[in-house]
Amino acid sequence: MTTTSNEGAAAGATHLPVMLDEAVQGLRVRENGTYLDGTFGRGGHARAVLAQLGAAGKLLLMDRDPAAVAHARAEFGGDARVAIRHGNFADLAQWDATAQGLDGVLFDLGVSSPQLDEAQRGFSFRADAPLDMRMDTSSGISAAQFLADADEDAIAGVLWRYGEERMGRRIARAIGERRREAPIARTLELAELVERTLGRREGNKHPATRTFQALRMHVNGELDAVERGLRAAVERLNSGGRLVVISFHSLEDRAVKNFLRDESRQPPTRRGLPPPPPMALRLKTLGAAQLPGEKELSANPRARSAVLRVAEKL
């Protein structure tokens, strides 16, 4: 879930699964099938899939966050139908357990409520904490490290690409000036610096919203992971297997939409050019993009930007 407005602890330490019924229906769980949930989080979707599996079914669980994996092990470690792996879903095809083929793959993208709500993770601009933002706290570089090492052009590029922050250059310059005195190590330091630099509020939206979102997407390589994860999922899906993706950010959804289009439709013929050679299509899309209903939106405001897409392997 890519909720960028950091609603704070409103949703508590648990995670309300988004579009649960739609996702489980999209997977069309068969009793004896093998399914992969690449974004375990706190297991809302996984639990519902497991409830539909019989004794011969299998559920493979992944998450790049060690805390999520610890939860998966504590809850499902004793279930013989479940296998658990700490890692990026982009690498799912390297997991031996996927080699027999999968009947369904679910990606519920972005960050979980516990990640947002636990101040120490550094995702929120509302609480003072080390500026970390890594989902996988065991590898990679933190947002603070990126801001310390990258040149101002690179910082501005990230703010524009992943946050569509039009003032990215100005913010990057302010970061450059500040870090000549001392590194920017804490969330509130960055939030205040952006607020001072932009000098305005946009309704209820904190001026640092786009900056935090952009840094998070960069530090975690989120778009790259989605693109690689989709390719790996299609490689591993059995014929008739389902791919279900829930995205929360327009850039993510665009990546998913484009991928599904390219895998399910012949490339267009351009006027004046010879027709392109036919492609071997691997997917068919099932229905249009789905959005959460009113009832879910009122119960869980974090569902508000969700878009769910389903496709089937040919």
Ligand SMILES: C[S@@+](CC[C@H](N)C(=O)[O-])C[C@H]1O[C@@H](n2cnc3c(N)ncnc32)[C@H](O)[C@@H]1O
């Ligand atoms: C929106 S939450 C998933 C919530 C889950 N469906 C539930 O109902 O509890 C997203 C989770 O995916 C994980 N995640 C995000 N990108 C990932 C990736 N590329 N590989 C593995 N896990 C990822 C995050 O660490 C987070 O725990």
